[in-house]
Amino acid sequence: MNRRSPMLEVVAGPLYVLIVAASLWVLLRGHNEPGGGFIGGLVAASASVLWAVARGTVAARRRLPLRSPQALAAAGVALALLSGLPAGWLGLPYLTHLWASLPGGVAVSTVLVFDLGVYLCVWGALAGYALALLALDEAPAADGEPAGGDR
Template structure:
């Protein structure tokens, strides 16, 4: 028997984007205050899990920025590694932080290698934990006979 969660399917679209916006806010807020890449990545995982429950794990995996949790996690590791490259060429220790500002006309945006590292952590956490959660949800879908897939809800 195919059980549709019509209300969940209806609110999943807008709520997905609200949760992702909140995760980016937590990522950027943590630049100077508690929070940052790890907790922002966890919030992004909750958006992916919401989409998987509403539309199926395959649809949630396709909704990731890279279309693959493993690829997203690998890009996150690469971005995090880039944060240490400037210090490497200056002869300083690997994660020596560099700070700067980008003038935007009406204000200046503070940027640093710390933010680049946090973005890498954010992407890595989102990819790794979303992949784990989506795999577990896919197992549950297989036990249900595939009822929770997007095709089964059309």
């Protein structure tokens, strides 16, 4: 039988949001200082692990942006690969950094797209691995569904 802490269940919601927000901050901070997609993805994966410990692995999978760690990791790899294409269109080497300005003077770059891909890939891969390990400890429910769904 898998017992969960009622206290952890109560604080998991606000902590999850705070941890994901911190991971996004680390993702965006990494363009001028150390950090970025990899470390941000690690922090985001820790939010998924927290949710799995508090609410179960099924509930944690539902909280992922694409509801599947494999899909999230694959989308991240695809996004990172696609970030190199604009340079090729301009006759530059693959993954050459390009910058553009959005209306309002907001500067965006292919580096940000690449880092976002790394972020999603790391989050999906590590969350999938951790959730698979945590699911081993969950007893199946009477209806055959794994324990740990939303309550």
